[in-house]
Amino acid sequence: MSWFSRVTLLASPRGEGDNLRDLRVHPYRQHQALWRMFECPEDTPQPFLFRQLPDEDGGVLRFLVVSRERPREIPGWRMECKPYEPKLREGDLYRFDIRLNPTRTEASPEGRGKRQDYVMSRLHQLQVSPARRAAERQRVVHEELPEWLRRRGERNGFGIESCHVGRYEILRMQKGMHGITLGVAEFRGTLRVEDPEKLTTTLLEGLGHGRSFGLGLLLLKPC
Known part of the structure; x- marks a missing residue:
């Protein structure tokens, strides 16, 4: 089973501190932060896809994430996860x-x-x-x-x-x-x-x- 998740930054993750602004604008920093939600080493193939959502609430940082495993809860982030099983038909x-x-x-x-x-x-x-x-x-x-x-x-x-x-x-x-x-x-x-x-x-x-x-x-x- 795969997962489709909407993850929201609620507070500066531990260790980000002064780098929070960098996290908002630097895609690779985002990638590193999101990787912490998955229990696999960084030298393995990337276990997820992600996309930053437009800022609609005055600086709130949100992402859509597709992954083979469910993201784990980590402090400072809100997780909204649901199973992702695309059901496609030829011609649709x-x-x-x-x-x-x-x-x-x-x-x-x-x-x-x-x-x-x-x-x-x-x-x-x-x-x-x-x-x-x-x-x-x-x-x-x-x-x-x-x-x-x-x-x-x-x-x-x-x-x-x-x-x-x-x-x-x-x-x-x-x-x-x-x-x-x-x-x-x-x-x-x-x-x-x-x-x-x-x-x-x-x-x-x-x-x-x-x-x-x-x-x-x-x-x-x-x-």
């Missing part, structure tokens, strides 16, 4: 919402593929002039990224009926001693279930890269 339509790190693989001189941010890679490939860069970036985001997601859907059990990219931004953050830069796009639209088993796996395990930064959690609502 759902409204979807997902934040993703769109990437593409480029061949390197050594012959090994290297993963690149899709938007930045395309702008470099197209050799866009500085005067046209902003306009071309918008075109890539709103025309090419929906097609990028359609191709991913074919491998993950769903087809795209409609898709809109509401926002694309570059996130820069630290992970340990390393700087991380991620392009993040917010996709919304309607999908059609094509392979219930594959789509269920996607719902439980996520889609794409950047899951330790709050990306890849696919949210569905029946049409």
